[in-house]
Amino acid sequence: GCSSSEENTETIVPGTNSGFPPFEYTEDGELVGFDIELAETVIDRAGYEVGEWQDIAFESLIPSVLDGDIDLIAAGMTIGPDRQEQIDFTDPYWESSQAVLVQEGGEFQPESVEDLEGVRVGAQGGTTGEGEAEALVEDGLVAEDDLRRYDNYTLAAQDLENGNVDAVIVDEPVAGSFAGDRAVAIAFVIDTGEQFGMGMRPDDERLSDLNDALAELRDDGTYDELVGEWFE
Numbered sequence: 001g002c003s004s005s006e007e008n009t010e011t012i013v014p015g016t017n018s019g020f021p022p023f024e025y026t027e028d029g030e031l032v033g034f035d036i037e038l039a040e041t042v043i044d045r046a047g048y049e050v051g052e053w054q055d056i057a058f059e060s061l062i063p064s065v066l067d068g069d070i071d072l073i074a075a076g077m078t079i080g081p082d083r084q085e086q087i088d089f090t091d092p093y094w095e096s097s098q099a100v101l102v103q104e105g106g107e108f109q110p111e112s113v114e115d116l117e118g119v120r121v122g123a124q125g126g127t128t129g130e131g132e133a134e135a136l137v138e139d140g141l142v143a144e145d146d147l148r149r150y151d152n153y154t155l156a157a158q159d160l161e162n163g164n165v166d167a168v169i170v171d172e173p174v175a176g177s178f179a180g181d182r183a184v185a186i187a188f189v190i191d192t193g194e195q196f197g198m199g200m201r202p203d204d205e206r207l208s209d210l211n212d213a214l215a216e217l218r219d220d221g222t223y224d225e226l227v228g229e230w231f232e
């Protein structure tokens, strides 16, 4: 038959949060990026249909996958214990640390977290970068009011360019992308050694098929091709 529940097991609806180049961003109104292409290639290789992408707030991604509004999170999401209590992750597909971005050529050129004392620090809400910024508040280096939380990292980078915030803590490859396009530069890196995975409901048995497909793409060179396409 063709009951909708059977159809649902064939289609994987992916969700992301754009504004995170080169992993996911919009170009001429279209959602593009490494995560977009990798997720579509993995879903396809695993033998499933790619559903319609949902571009939603980063903090809504886990609730949305748990509610079944989406089936897969592809959003540069770091695999971590708090998140693993709620969702399952694919095998890691990327490694990253956090970079501290400042205005390019500006007077403020911090070299370590201690140098962030007394400044305004920005991050996207619900991210590991926000966690690093919160640690600065807990350590008494940054005032609670000076922690700026943004809906997406592109807004944070814009505010940094405009001088409304002094430093932005963001995943290193994304910081590199902003530094290539905007008057911002990486001041230093916080070595967090994070790994990105794609997220699914814990009871979704399709996860192992996606892991098999991911391993295949690594073996046959497709993964490297995609990296070459989206990262200089």
Ligand code: GLN
Binding pocket: 017, 020, 058, 075, 076, 077, 078, 079, 124, 126, 127, 128, 129, 153, 171, 194
């Ligand atoms: N890797 C970071 C995290 O998982 C940021 C992800 C993002 O902003 N899309 O929290």
